[in-house]
Amino acid sequence: MLKINQIHHIAIICSDYQISKQFYTNVLAFEVEREVFREARSSWKLDLKIAGKYQIELFSFPSPAPRPSRPEAAGLRHLAFEVNDLNEAILFLSAKNVQTEPIRVDEFTGKRFTFFADPDGLPLELYEV
Incomplete structure (x- = not known):
């Protein structure tokens, strides 16, 4: 195994x-x-x-070849990073001129998350634990 x-x-x-x-x-x-x-x-x-x-x-x-579409292209969809305080993380990113999407709630876990993008448009997620 x-x-x-x-x-x-x-x-x-x-x-x-x-x-x-x-x-x-x-x-x-x-x-x-x-x-x-x-x-x-x-x-x-x-x-x-x-x-x-x-x-x-x-x-x-x-x-490098461009990413075909965001985010539902075949292959890797996004990277998710765990954070303790989503609001604090969003404020930090905002101060660095990084825009985040509206906060969503995972329908299965009840946990909050948001997405933002790296300089090439790679979808990145912040997931609050």
Whole structure:
């Protein structure tokens, strides 16, 4: 039987590395673990930590294909981040000029959540626990 312990990391390809790096490190406050330029691919790779755990790889490539649609394209729909206080998180994002959608309530859990987007339009969710 296959025994998976947890998600190890999530890979994100961005269209403008410097803008996305600023968003993920300064706006979302993810910690940089490692940053390398992969000359053979003309590509940056930024390893980011969330709450002290390595979890996101941010890649740049010279001409990445655009996302087909938002958010119901086949494949990964969105990334969800857990927060303790949704109102506080929304105020923080607003102060960084990041717009969030109206708060919704999960019909099955009763928990509140909202969506916002990264610089490339990748849907991101804040889910209150």
